[in-house]
Amino acid sequence: MSEPDPVGRDALHFCLNLNRATAVLTRHIDHRLSALHGLSLNDFTVLHSVAQAPQGKVRRSDLATQLGLTASGVTRLLLPLEKIGLITRLPDIRDARISYVALTPTGSELLSHALSSAAHISEDLIGHVPGMQLRALSTLLDSLK
């Protein structure tokens, strides 16, 4: 009994489940990061991405890709971060359309604390999942561009 029935039904349920789980997960992280450092998950991801980047700077459009946001969403996300002095704006000498994001000393300092918090929070939320399985899902997620 119980015909699971084909035609993308598994894929659909996976998507619905992903949607639900991610909403819950990011809300948790948002709350905790916000309480500890006054940062949302996306705020944190900006700082982290910039810090990881080759020259310590990223193009705004690359941030959009890394966050899964639109360019417009990035503009609005960065606005308050720049205003409170966590990030700065750097021009590109070759191409005046491009604007890089870099960390200020303050941003860098805040990140160093937030990074450890974020890691602990994540570990707390999904630490019970075996590392191998985690990496499997991670590579699956990478395939979703």
Add this chain to the structure above:
Amino acid sequence: MSEPDPVGRDALHFCLNLNRATAVLTRHIDHRLSALHGLSLNDFTVLHSVAQAPQGKVRRSDLATQLGLTASGVTRLLLPLEKIGLITRLPDIRDARISYVALTPTGSELLSHALSSAAHISEDLIGHVPGMQLRALSTLLDSLK
């Protein structure tokens, strides 16, 4: 070389990746479902959840859980769906605080088409992932409450 470094760093990268991928994925689905049926992914999930429910009705708070939204978010999500006649509101005889959501014939009809679209869209987006792995990951996601 390359020390991955412990203490929840894998967990953190997983969360960031999950956040990015889900944003992209749901935006895709939103666009396509919206073009075909005028429904967002969450709209669709509401119809689908209600249709799946035991008596064809769900409490609003249960919908919140299934969608990963807050109760307040559900209220606002359902409002237009009720207004355009896809769902109705049913009272609970025993407990006047509770309000159930049920499909109207129109909602049910729309769902029958949207369900097949949604399944195809999902298949399209993540069909390349082996089914076994999908189910494994789905159960992983279930463990995130």
Add this chain to the structure above:
DNA sequence: GACATGTATTTGATAGATCAAATACATGTC
């Protein structure tokens, strides 16, 4: 049966993100 406490839902104010259009610049072609 009045009262304190708890649960389900809604509401007001606000943040976060989207889209479509605008701006500003770059690049190739004639």
Add this chain to the structure above:
DNA sequence: GACATGTATTTGATCTATCAAATACATGTC
């Protein structure tokens, strides 16, 4: 070097979801 086309970013209007507080009802206790 003017022009059509394309890319990076920002802006205006709008939508979605949040939080905190309010409402409405239920339940246990005294």
